[in-house]
Amino acid sequence: MLAYLLRRAAWGAATVLGVLLFLFALFFLYATPQDIARRALGEKAPPEAIQQWLVNHGYDKPAVWNPEHPLDTRLAEHVRRMLLFEFGRSDADDVPIAQRLRDGVGPSLSVTVPLFALGLPLALSLALLVAFFRETYIDRAGVVLCVLAMSVSVLVYILGGQFLLGKLLRWFPISGFDPDPSVLLRFLALPVLVGLFAHVGADVRFYRAVFLEESGRDYVRTARAKGAGDARVMARHVLPNALIPVLTNVVVEIPFLFTGSILLESFFGIPGLGSITVDAIQSNDFATLRVMVYLGALLFIAGQMLTDVAYTIVDPRVRLG
Amino acid sequence: MEGYVLGNGFAALLIGLALFGSWRVRSTPFWRERVAEIVRRRPVATFVVALYVGVALLDSVAWHDALPGETSVDARSLLDRAFPSDFRERSYSAPLAAVEFYGGQPLAHPGRHLLGTDILGRDVLHLALGGARVALLIGGLTSLIAIPLAIAFGLAAGYFGGRVDDVVFLLLSTLASMPSILLLVALIMVIGRGPVQVCLALAVTSWVSFCRVVRGETLKLRELDYVQAARALGVSELRIVWRHVLPNLSHLVVITFVLTFSQLVLSEAILSWLGVGIDGSWGQMIDQARDELARDPIIGWNLAAASTALFALILAVNRVGDAVRDVLDPRTLRDSP
Amino acid sequence: MSEVLLHVEGLVTSFPGAGGTRLPVVDRVDVAVARGEAVALVGESGCGKSMTALSILGLVPKPGRIDAGSVRMAGRELRGLPVTALRRVRGAEIAMIFQEPATSLNPVQTVGAQVVEAITLHESVARGAARRRALGLFEQVGIPDPGARFVAYPHQLSGGLKQRVMIAIALAARPPLLIADEPTTALDVTIQAQILELLRRLARETGTAILLITHDLGVVNEVADRVAVMYAGRIVEEGTRAAVLGAPRHPYTQGLLRSMPARVLPGERLAEIPGVVPAPDRWPSGCRFADRCALVMDLCRAREPARTVFGSNAAACCHAVAAEAAQ
Numbered sequence: 001m002l003a004y005l006l007r008r009a010a011w012g013a014a015t016v017l018g019v020l021l022f023l024f025a026l027f028f029l030y031a032t033p034q035d036i037a038r039r040a041l042g043e044k045a046p047p048e049a050i051q052q053w054l055v056n057h058g059y060d061k062p063a064v065w066n067p068e069h070p071l072d073t074r075l076a077e078h079v080r081r082m083l084l085f086e087f088g089r090s091d092a093d094d095v096p097i098a099q100r101l102r103d104g105v106g107p108s109l110s111v112t113v114p115l116f117a118l119g120l121p122l123a124l125s126l127a128l129l130v131a132f133f134r135e136t137y138i139d140r141a142g143v144v145l146c147v148l149a150m151s152v153s154v155l156v157y158i159l160g161g162q163f164l165l166g167k168l169l170r171w172f173p174i175s176g177f178d179p180d181p182s183v184l185l186r187f188l189a190l191p192v193l194v195g196l197f198a199h200v201g202a203d204v205r206f207y208r209a210v211f212l213e214e215s216g217r218d219y220v221r222t223a224r225a226k227g228a229g230d231a232r233v234m235a236r237h238v239l240p241n242a243l244i245p246v247l248t249n250v251v252v253e254i255p256f257l258f259t260g261s262i263l264l265e266s267f268f269g270i271p272g273l274g275s276i277t278v279d280a281i282q283s284n285d286f287a288t289l290r291v292m293v294y295l296g297a298l299l300f301i302a303g304q305m306l307t308d309v310a311y312t313i314v315d316p317r318v319r320l321g
Numbered sequence: 322m323e324g325y326v327l328g329n330g331f332a333a334l335l336i337g338l339a340l341f342g343s344w345r346v347r348s349t350p351f352w353r354e355r356v357a358e359i360v361r362r363r364p365v366a367t368f369v370v371a372l373y374v375g376v377a378l379l380d381s382v383a384w385h386d387a388l389p390g391e392t393s394v395d396a397r398s399l400l401d402r403a404f405p406s407d408f409r410e411r412s413y414s415a416p417l418a419a420v421e422f423y424g425g426q427p428l429a430h431p432g433r434h435l436l437g438t439d440i441l442g443r444d445v446l447h448l449a450l451g452g453a454r455v456a457l458l459i460g461g462l463t464s465l466i467a468i469p470l471a472i473a474f475g476l477a478a479g480y481f482g483g484r485v486d487d488v489v490f491l492l493l494s495t496l497a498s499m500p501s502i503l504l505l506v507a508l509i510m511v512i513g514r515g516p517v518q519v520c521l522a523l524a525v526t527s528w529v530s531f532c533r534v535v536r537g538e539t540l541k542l543r544e545l546d547y548v549q550a551a552r553a554l555g556v557s558e559l560r561i562v563w564r565h566v567l568p569n570l571s572h573l574v575v576i577t578f579v580l581t582f583s584q585l586v587l588s589e590a591i592l593s594w595l596g597v598g599i600d601g602s603w604g605q606m607i608d609q610a611r612d613e614l615a616r617d618p619i620i621g622w623n624l625a626a627a628s629t630a631l632f633a634l635i636l637a638v639n640r641v642g643d644a645v646r647d648v649l650d651p652r653t654l655r656d657s658p
Numbered sequence: 659m660s661e662v663l664l665h666v667e668g669l670v671t672s673f674p675g676a677g678g679t680r681l682p683v684v685d686r687v688d689v690a691v692a693r694g695e696a697v698a699l700v701g702e703s704g705c706g707k708s709m710t711a712l713s714i715l716g717l718v719p720k721p722g723r724i725d726a727g728s729v730r731m732a733g734r735e736l737r738g739l740p741v742t743a744l745r746r747v748r749g750a751e752i753a754m755i756f757q758e759p760a761t762s763l764n765p766v767q768t769v770g771a772q773v774v775e776a777i778t779l780h781e782s783v784a785r786g787a788a789r790r791r792a793l794g795l796f797e798q799v800g801i802p803d804p805g806a807r808f809v810a811y812p813h814q815l816s817g818g819l820k821q822r823v824m825i826a827i828a829l830a831a832r833p834p835l836l837i838a839d840e841p842t843t844a845l846d847v848t849i850q851a852q853i854l855e856l857l858r859r860l861a862r863e864t865g866t867a868i869l870l871i872t873h874d875l876g877v878v879n880e881v882a883d884r885v886a887v888m889y890a891g892r893i894v895e896e897g898t899r900a901a902v903l904g905a906p907r908h909p910y911t912q913g914l915l916r917s918m919p920a921r922v923l924p925g926e927r928l929a930e931i932p933g934v935v936p937a938p939d940r941w942p943s944g945c946r947f948a949d950r951c952a953l954v955m956d957l958c959r960a961r962e963p964a965r966t967v968f969g970s971n972a973a974a975c976c977h978a979v980a981a982e983a984a985q
Contacts, residue, residue: 148636
């Protein structure tokens, strides 16, 4: 088992390097630094200002190969700094990126954690309910509802939620964020509700499929032949086995709780990492965008490893080889 | 070459492909039965999809009106010609209204705008119908790029294994680990914002999961007895792949295409909202309608039209997609979320 | 002769066919198992024998359903029982073991826990006592080092051991009848013999009756007291093992025995029954074996044959046989 985990860790490291190389190729080789500088400083900036900007942001070194000092290239610099989490400054407004990230994590978590903590039990219970009543009208209605829910764009959910609950019924503020605990809940309610609605359809459909798949297995037949009732079969046999594929879906999301949802944050005015990303996109801030993609990749790989660990806990076939 | 000529060519190509495809389906009992079964299970949804395809085709065939000396006139498609040539107003107007929304001035075409007009005075029904072509372009062109890419790499990885497999797997992991919205945006910012570039970017982010499926399926097929027998008989690898492996992937291709179609269109909506989508898409309409709900009295017809058009297509494609998957039924795709 | 324990009469189990019809894959089947007796239900794949077994316990998978017939266990009618009562029958009165031990055990539960569950579902026994009884069962079914195996997971055991665990689960609540659906088909040949021997011994020791479903005539010879031969959903011949295997009367049974490779001398041509089993949606009216039968007459295609009884140890459904017996 240890060997398995080590091998996966090695793959993860190789993937990180792959991501760094890809980012380098995309950002440094395709778009010239002059373009980026000009975009940041404006078209009319004098050449000296551009040059200075380039030096400040490290764009002046040779790209990949430097015959005099093999490690003094943009590529090496890029890899080194990313690995050491030295993110430098934003291309748009020169604010240190790391500081921005630190400020943004809190607000992001305040939305994603409740969304996760509420969404998972909700989807699982609904899926269990629907799977328990398989082949009845409850099941059929449930599936149709899920497909309907999945077919609506999340943008429409956001706009609709804001309109209905914010403007029409005036239950919650349309957007905004205030870390003061006494009012925080009111600002979080709408984004969390909208987020739940947007994902519940796809999640319930997936979990239902997992439960139904397990319910059709031979060992369930054996349990029934032993005299076990439906409830016991669900709880003692189907659920523990269904947990395994469900886990892949769930644990892999945990690292992304930190990056926040781009859409929810920007529509609801939450100053988290998602908003930072959107600002970076809209101001052509390549430096920040690079960092966000890199972090996203790191978190994804971390999520994969977490899933592997979770598997060894939940599935005896993995644990005991 | 003018855009509309490309559009005409593309439309002609699609019609040609469709005719060829339906001839192949009619002459192969396997596919004929399956298609009939899919239509039998989801008649309404199939009809809706066909309707959208029809509208999109109507909007793809365009030409200039031959007016001497007037070269600044845009090419108009068959869909455009269903509406009067100068159908614009100055700004907002409610559905079937006779006057402008703000100010109450009489409209140029009172009572003729079934779904009202948007901020630039364009007829909303016309815009909503025009979005069909964009949506089908997104789904079609992206898949046209992504699917062959996925098959090529997946086949190579699954069939030849070893180092080739390792390299492809690393490539897949690298691409898969980057958050797709961010990657999409980054790609588009770098390679440009035209419709072809957007489809290219979408293809880069969506070929990975299908490639994994192809790789897995190829691994299984490679071990089948008759493939091993062919190898033992000395049949060339290329021939084996072409005759034994590829045909068994065809149903996977169909299912993947239909199932990812909706995801692609919905992704474009988000890209439009971020400002990097394709002109004329429903996503763009939704984006432009963002602050209309905050006005007093509210302007809802723009958003309603775009959302409904988008929802109806996505729902229909999802319903047909489920039937396609059930009928063509490879167990491989059921395990994926 | 001992009392009849299981009495299946006129059982019809059907599945939906094309165009809304229902196809009876089990078509008016009669089976009887006496206390302590081993009855084999033999037939090719698809003849409906497994579905007969599942129907007895009410485990027919949807969209199948039991349309008609009676299933009586120790005099009590099982069809129509409420589910809660049926659950008490399953495991405690009739137990079943299946063909694929690998997939028939819960992969995330230890095998010991699964045997304990079989006990505690029917008897209110303390955990410790249940555990001890389960360990005892492990020994009884011949699992070596039972203490260590008790906490093992199914994937850690070999196929033969897994099937022994299944047998332990089946016998845990001491049912008078055990239904074994192709228990050795998925096992290696050497293990097959061991498992069959185990079943025979246990049946003798505990007095458990066995209904053995199989397609293997060799297995039948090893284990069965009585044999019933099934073809296309119907029982075509039944009787004592000696009668059916030694002097078969139905052309199908005769064909089966003739075509066993073990009975053919080197150099001789392997006999076969010409044709293939008709699918349920293509069953001919009249005798279903007619198209493959050397003794076919016009009567065979017109009417389904009735049972012709020969003393107390045999019966066959065949017009030719009936005609011969009348003389």
